[in-house]
Amino acid sequence: MPILEVEDLSISFKQYTSKWQQETLTVISGLDVVLEEGEILAVVGASGSGKSLLAHAILGILPGNAIQSGTIKYKGETLTSARQEELRGSEISLIPQSVNYLDPLMRVGKQVRASAKSGDPVTLQRDVFEQLHLQEGVENLYPFQLSGGMARRTLLSTAMVSGAKVIIADEPTPGLDPVVIKEALKNFRAFADQGCAVMLITHDIESALTIADKIAVFYAGTTMEIAPVENFKGKGEALRHPYSKALWNALPQNGFTPIPGSQPQSNALPPGCLFAPRCPIATPACGEARPEMRELRDGKVRCIHED
Amino acid sequence: MRQAIQTDRLALNRRHWMIFFTIFAAVFLALVVIGGTFLNPERIATNFQEKNLAPSLHHLFGTDWLGRDMFSRTVMGLSLSIKVGLIGAIGSTFIAVSLGMIAATMGKAADRIVSWLIDLFLSVPHLVALILIAFTLGGGFKGVVFGLMLTHWPSLARVIRAEVMQVRSSEYVKISKRMGKSSVWIAAHHIFPHLLPQMIIGFLLLFPHVILHEAAVTFIGLGLSPHEPAIGVILSESMKYLSSGMWWLAFFPGLSLLLIVRIFDWVGENIRILADPTKAHE
Amino acid sequence: MKIEAKNLGFRYDGYPWLFRNVDLTIQPGEIVGLKAPSGYGKTSLCKILAGYEKPVEGEVLLNGEPINSKGFHPVQLIFQHPEKAVNPRWKMDKVLNEGWRPDQSLLDLLGIEKEWMTRWPNELSGGELQRFCVARALGPDTKFLIADEMTTMLDAITQAQIWHAVLEIVRERNMGMIVVSHEEKLVQRLCHRVINLDEITSRM
Numbered sequence: 001m002p003i004l005e006v007e008d009l010s011i012s013f014k015q016y017t018s019k020w021q022q023e024t025l026t027v028i029s030g031l032d033v034v035l036e037e038g039e040i041l042a043v044v045g046a047s048g049s050g051k052s053l054l055a056h057a058i059l060g061i062l063p064g065n066a067i068q069s070g071t072i073k074y075k076g077e078t079l080t081s082a083r084q085e086e087l088r089g090s091e092i093s094l095i096p097q098s099v100n101y102l103d104p105l106m107r108v109g110k111q112v113r114a115s116a117k118s119g120d121p122v123t124l125q126r127d128v129f130e131q132l133h134l135q136e137g138v139e140n141l142y143p144f145q146l147s148g149g150m151a152r153r154t155l156l157s158t159a160m161v162s163g164a165k166v167i168i169a170d171e172p173t174p175g176l177d178p179v180v181i182k183e184a185l186k187n188f189r190a191f192a193d194q195g196c197a198v199m200l201i202t203h204d205i206e207s208a209l210t211i212a213d214k215i216a217v218f219y220a221g222t223t224m225e226i227a228p229v230e231n232f233k234g235k236g237e238a239l240r241h242p243y244s245k246a247l248w249n250a251l252p253q254n255g256f257t258p259i260p261g262s263q264p265q266s267n268a269l270p271p272g273c274l275f276a277p278r279c280p281i282a283t284p285a286c287g288e289a290r291p292e293m294r295e296l297r298d299g300k301v302r303c304i305h306e307d
Numbered sequence: 308m309r310q311a312i313q314t315d316r317l318a319l320n321r322r323h324w325m326i327f328f329t330i331f332a333a334v335f336l337a338l339v340v341i342g343g344t345f346l347n348p349e350r351i352a353t354n355f356q357e358k359n360l361a362p363s364l365h366h367l368f369g370t371d372w373l374g375r376d377m378f379s380r381t382v383m384g385l386s387l388s389i390k391v392g393l394i395g396a397i398g399s400t401f402i403a404v405s406l407g408m409i410a411a412t413m414g415k416a417a418d419r420i421v422s423w424l425i426d427l428f429l430s431v432p433h434l435v436a437l438i439l440i441a442f443t444l445g446g447g448f449k450g451v452v453f454g455l456m457l458t459h460w461p462s463l464a465r466v467i468r469a470e471v472m473q474v475r476s477s478e479y480v481k482i483s484k485r486m487g488k489s490s491v492w493i494a495a496h497h498i499f500p501h502l503l504p505q506m507i508i509g510f511l512l513l514f515p516h517v518i519l520h521e522a523a524v525t526f527i528g529l530g531l532s533p534h535e536p537a538i539g540v541i542l543s544e545s546m547k548y549l550s551s552g553m554w555w556l557a558f559f560p561g562l563s564l565l566l567i568v569r570i571f572d573w574v575g576e577n578i579r580i581l582a583d584p585t586k587a588h589e
Numbered sequence: 590m591k592i593e594a595k596n597l598g599f600r601y602d603g604y605p606w607l608f609r610n611v612d613l614t615i616q617p618g619e620i621v622g623l624k625a626p627s628g629y630g631k632t633s634l635c636k637i638l639a640g641y642e643k644p645v646e647g648e649v650l651l652n653g654e655p656i657n658s659k660g661f662h663p664v665q666l667i668f669q670h671p672e673k674a675v676n677p678r679w680k681m682d683k684v685l686n687e688g689w690r691p692d693q694s695l696l697d698l699l700g701i702e703k704e705w706m707t708r709w710p711n712e713l714s715g716g717e718l719q720r721f722c723v724a725r726a727l728g729p730d731t732k733f734l735i736a737d738e739m740t741t742m743l744d745a746i747t748q749a750q751i752w753h754a755v756l757e758i759v760r761e762r763n764m765g766m767i768v769v770s771h772e773e774k775l776v777q778r779l780c781h782r783v784i785n786l787d788e789i790t791s792r793m
Contacts, residue, residue, distance in 0.1 A: 046744035048714035147628040178771060179626070203744040206774065250745040253774040258749035262700065262717065478673045481641055486688030487660040500678045
């Protein structure tokens with residue numbers, strides 16, 4: 001059963017492009033994602049592809065100059081901003097990307113306990129800290145005394161004690177050593193197996209693959225492909241989109257082969273397929289119109305060529 | 308090809324409005340200063356034929372018990388206030404920047420001394436310190452100006468200190484050092500560009516305080532001398548005539564003072580919003 | 590030029606030692622991975638080698654000589670977060686040319702586009718900014734490069750692009766390099782050998 005559905009989400013910003021000129025920039029366009037109960041969905045893609053904005057839109061914490069269209073449903077109910085505020089932190093919990101979200105003036109143990117909604121906060125916090133290999137003394141430290149990895153694990157603990165149904169983790173792994181990553185990911189898996197759901201936003205495909213059920217590949221503000229995790233193997237032959245394949249083959253353990261160019265800026269998006277300028281199989285038709293998302297081999301793809 | 312939708316170039320966005328009003332406010336303030344400086348002193352000469360007149364087209368703000376045109380007196384008073392405010396605010400900003408820099412760059416002892424000074428000045432109400440200093444220096448223009456300069460710097464000094472410390476400890480400054488840049492070069496190229504907006508905004512937001520405090524000290528007779536056309540003088544003199552129904556003597560000068568102060572405050576706030584990157588796109 | 594660390598020890602005032610008695614030698618042209626569990630002072634070690642921190646004990650030698658702390662430091666460090674490593678009030682061309690003037694061939698190699706030069710840092714993505722930080726660090730006097738989680742925040746394609754460029758320059762100039770990364774596959778791909786910090790240190 002879908003717990004969270006995002007339909008045709010677009011987000012644009014009114015921005016000053018020069019000192020006095022305002023432009024509307026479309027940062028996310030026509031995005032569809034469904035998160036099922038008991039599922040871990042990994043959202044992977046380059047930075048600037050709109051991954052974090054998706055999280056912020058779901059939680060209703062976009063900045064004031066954002067314009068949003070499309071619908072977001074939680075357990076079948078269309079979310080309003082008032083409802084989002086109620087759910088935030090209780091039913092839907094965010095593990096933010098930046099460790100700056102920790103309160104610099106509060107001991108970290110206390111911060112984590114403040115998120116516990118039921119049960120004994122102290123026991124909950126200590127259990128989670130133990131699972132994440134945070135030593136006993138850590139709860140009495142202030143954020144500035146933590147290493148980057150420890151701060152990240154503290155953020156993780158905050159969501160884990162909250163008893164939420166949906167966890168949205170925005171880049172939870174960078175800077176952590178493999179043992180802790182494994183432990184954190186195992187926790188996500190256990191959490192999902194209880195019937196909850198995790199949206200794991202990351203650029204680290206490798207760790208996403210170890211626990212996710214489905215992978216949504218983001219590029220320039222939209223999903224290029226949604227594929228079951230088993231498709232990511234070999235040279236990526238089972239993948240549907242040329243960008244997914246390129247991403248897969250650029251991993252150090254695969255080809256470490258880069259493709260030239262970079263993701264287009266949101267004020268200079270190509271008119272047709274967003275990936276066409278860098279695509280090895282692009283044809284003139286790709287430059288004409290944005291391809292629609294279509295079902296293909298147990299997944300979805302936004303490309304006119306693959307079949 | 309640019310996909311983004313260009314907004315209509317004729318439509319004014321919030322920033323355009325802010326700039327428009329800021330320019331308008333600046334022109335208005337300039338007019339007051341110029342008006343006060345070049346207004347014919349004849350207009351505030353004693354003229355008993357026209358004394359105690361209520362506001363009319365000829366005397367917009369009425370006249371007082373000596374037949375002086377209140378509009379001219381008010382404009383001159385405001386002009387003087389703005390000039391005193393300017394000197395006071397420039398002096399205060401200068402002290403604030405110097406002390407803030409010293410605290411942030413010259414070691415722990417300097418920081419402790421400056422922080423102690425800041426706390427000391429913040430713990431005494433502005434007006435009390437101002438009166439003490441103005442009185443010690445013998446009152447008058449000199450007394451007020453020095454008093455204003457020496458009392459209004461602490462909060463800005465604190466902001467500058469924090470800003471310098473933050474920039475100094477940033478990664479990009481440390482990287483700059485490892486690329487062989489000198490402290491002076493770093494101060495000029497990395498730190499100063501961060502301080503400039505703080506200084507301008509701090510200066511503009513000091514202005515209304517300084518003006519109001521100048522008027523207040525003058526009002527109680529410890530500031531500018533009674534023969535100067537100062538707002539404080541006008542207000543304190545008019546107190547005696549209020550009971551005789553000559554409301555215009557205090558009403559218009561008071562309102563004008565309030566207006567000037569609000570304009571400065573508003574311009575300062577606007578520029579602060581424009582300079583704040585987190586609000587940059589609103 | 591070879592870099593040597595002799596008997597390095599580091600701690601913050603009043604805190605336990607992060608590491609002590611660290612000795613390591615890296616030859617020119619050698620690419621070495623540095624591994625340690627979180628909180629073992631990898632970043633502190635990198636900062637000491639690149640002159641950002643003074644060691645509490647021991648010394649760092651380049652070709653047998655202590656490093657002059659004035660002028661362009663021959664050991665350059667590239668950080669994990671490029672957005673913190675550039676002044677937000679500088680345009681990118683100023684950022685790029687702060688220490689030296691990189692030539693066009695280096696910019697092409699790193700995929701730095703001309704139109705980025707007139708942008709502010711907040712108008713570029715992390716991957717784009719990091720290319721500038723790399724170019725900036727590869728001055729003619731740079732003998733040694735340290736990449737502390739340099740591509741951790743970047744996607745696989747950008748990571749591969751940047752590393753291919755860096756490897757090419759490092760080989761061409763016969764520079765030594767330390768790679769700190771939690772990503773084992775990346776370290777395996779890049780490095781000739783891996784040093785495990787918790788094996789060569791005592792934490793007394």
